[in-house]
Amino acid sequence: MVHSVMTRAAVFAAAALLFPMAAPAAELRVPSGFKTISAALEKAAPGDTVMVAPGEYRERLTVPAGAGLTCEIPEKCALDGGGTGAVVTLRDGASLDGFTVRNSGKAGFSGTKMEGGARIENGAATVTNNRITGNNAGVILIQSGRSLIARNRIEGNSRYGIYLLYSKPEIRNNTITGNKDKGIYSGYSEPLAANNVISGSDTLVFSEVSVVTLTGNILTRGANAIQIAEFPKDQQGVAPVISHNLLWNNAMNYINATAGEGDIAADPMFVNEAKGDYTLKPGSPARDAGNPGKTFHDPDGSRADMGAHGGPLAGAPALAPQGGGAAPSAKAGWLTPAAPKGEEPGAGGWDTVSMKDELKMARANYLLHCSSCHGEKGDGEGQAAEALSAPPRDHTDTSYMSTRTDDELFTVISEGGTALDFDESMPPHKTVMTEAEARGLVKYLRKLCACQFTGK
Numbered sequence: 494m495v496h497s498v499m500t501r502a503a504v505f506a507a508a509a510l511l512f513p514m515a516a517p518a519a520e521l522r523v524p525s526g527f528k529t530i531s532a533a534l535e536k537a538a539p540g541d542t543v544m545v546a547p548g549e550y551r552e553r554l555t556v557p558a559g560a561g562l563t564c565e566i567p568e569k570c571a572l573d574g575g576g577t578g579a580v581v582t583l584r585d586g587a588s589l590d591g592f593t594v595r596n597s598g599k600a601g602f603s604g605t606k607m608e609g610g611a612r613i614e615n616g617a618a619t620v621t622n623n624r625i626t627g628n629n630a631g632v633i634l635i636q637s638g639r640s641l642i643a644r645n646r647i648e649g650n651s652r653y654g655i656y657l658l659y660s661k662p663e664i665r666n667n668t669i670t671g672n673k674d675k676g677i678y679s680g681y682s683e684p685l686a687a688n689n690v691i692s693g694s695d696t697l698v699f700s701e702v703s704v705v706t707l708t709g710n711i712l713t714r715g716a717n718a719i720q721i722a723e724f725p726k727d728q729q730g731v732a733p734v735i736s737h738n739l740l741w742n743n744a745m746n747y748i749n750a751t752a753g754e755g756d757i758a759a760d761p762m763f764v765n766e767a768k769g770d771y772t773l774k775p776g777s778p779a780r781d782a783g784n785p786g787k788t789f790h791d792p793d794g795s796r797a798d799m800g801a802h803g804g805p806l807a808g809a810p811a812l813a814p815q816g817g818g819a820a821p822s823a824k825a826g827w828l829t830p831a832a833p834k835g836e837e838p839g840a841g842g843w844d845t846v847s848m849k850d851e852l853k854m855a856r857a858n859y860l861l862h863c864s865s866c867h868g869e870k871g872d873g874e875g876q877a878a879e880a881l882s883a884p885p886r887d888h889t890d891t892s893y894m895s896t897r898t899d900d901e902l903f904t905v906i907s908e909g910g911t912a913l914d915f916d917e918s919m920p921p922h923k924t925v926m927t928e929a930e931a932r933g934l935v936k937y938l939r940k941l942c943a944c945q946f947t948g949k
């Protein structure tokens with residue numbers, strides 16, 4: 494316990510260093526004090542809370558660093574993105590609590606240009622007690638450190654429930670259901686997913702060059718439950734950490750993974766799954782069968798139940814099924830203080846993502862977007878190469894590559910082969926990555942060829 498006191502003190506000290514002149518935290522009210530949420534957020538300083546009265550708000554929002562956005566009565570405030578972009582973007586240390594978040598833009602299926610309900614990028618934030626539905630991806634984390642995604646209902650999003658790139662969040666006590674493609678997609682990330690119900694997606698948890706820790710979750714009704722992508726080289730040393738999950742009613746339980754200690758296959762006996770009530774009936778095999786570790790215990794100190802109503806954040810009666818009553822704020826129960834500044838970077842494994850170095854990110858992008866055709870080594874020998882109408886370029890060919898300028902390479906990467914009269918089988922990438930990422934790939938190609946432009 495001394496340890497946790499020290500941690501809190503350290504967080505306090507770090508906060509004081511960051512905001513030495515900070516005025517006492519203010520509460521900015523919408524609509525009584527400010528007509529729109531955006532107007533209030535513009536005035537919000539670190540430590541302030543924007544408190545929103547029930548209602549429907551058609552706004553796309555950015556919560557500034559260190560500020561909180563809270564609905565007075567959980568889920569009674571709806572944020573509607575109007576079908577474009579991200580509905581809510583959270584800066585470092587920001588929080589979003591108690592909203593219905595819906596109707597983001599629908600663009601993006603991989604990479605950083607993903608649109609969705611709540612988006613955290615280049616920082617750690619908390620997203621709690623929300624209902625996130627009808628978006629492209631429910632929650633998106635990109636280069637995010639130790640964010641906390643807890644006690645949300647993330648349901649019915651058209652592509653992903655939670656989408657992670659280069660991120661290390663804690664994902665706890667959410668119900669992640671009916672998201673079409675994947676419940677959780679993890680690319681180049683190290684998430685801890687504990688005590689979630691993940692159900693009704695094509696793949697419930699999909700991991701690509703990631704170390705995913707899955708414990709105490711209930712995974713049901715997936716075509717695939719847990720799938721680790723095959724990336725023969727990069728997948729080495731990134732085995733998932735799996736224990737004490739319940740898997741039931743999936744077509745395939747494990748792909749490139751094996752059952753962990755304490756994993757069970759049995760009917761979880763939800764009280765009323767059809768109505769979204771994932772509490773467990775008496776006699777459920779998921780009771781007292783979660784992770785036995787002390788830090789995972791139920792609030793009453795007993796061994797954790799599996800699923801969204803077990804573990805330390807399982808205060809009743811959060812996660813009300815649809816149409817149900819108000820859920821109390823879970824703030825008192827945080828395991829992880831919001832955005833623990835004092836711990837970043839470097840102290841103890843949860844530092845902001847190791848992939849942030851541009852070349853590492855470029856290599857990750859190359860494996861993700863280019864290696865199927867150009868090969869992992871860049872020699873043009875990718876698995877898909879033979880089926881194409883032109884052979885993919887050999888990026889290790891020093892003499893050819895030194896005849897190409899950086900701008901030409903960049904143009905082909907972002908606009909596709911046809912932009913410079915090359916074959917159309919070289920696809921454009923501007924919809925799946927930013928300009929900076931495409932420029933990073935040019936640098937990576939220069940590494941592969943060990944060359945620069947030397948003239949035509």
Ligand code: HEC
Binds near residue numbers: 862865881915922934
């Ligand atoms: C679907 C297969 C495919 C994928 C995916 C792909 N490429 Fe290509 N790429 C090709 C083919 C085929 C060519 C050769 C086109 C030709 O010769 O007309 C090519 C050519 C190129 C060239 C040559 C341009 C020049 O100046 O000669 C570059 C650079 C390149 N690709 C980079 C990339 C990068 C970087 C990625 C990933 C972001 C990528 N490619 C993804 C198939 C692919």
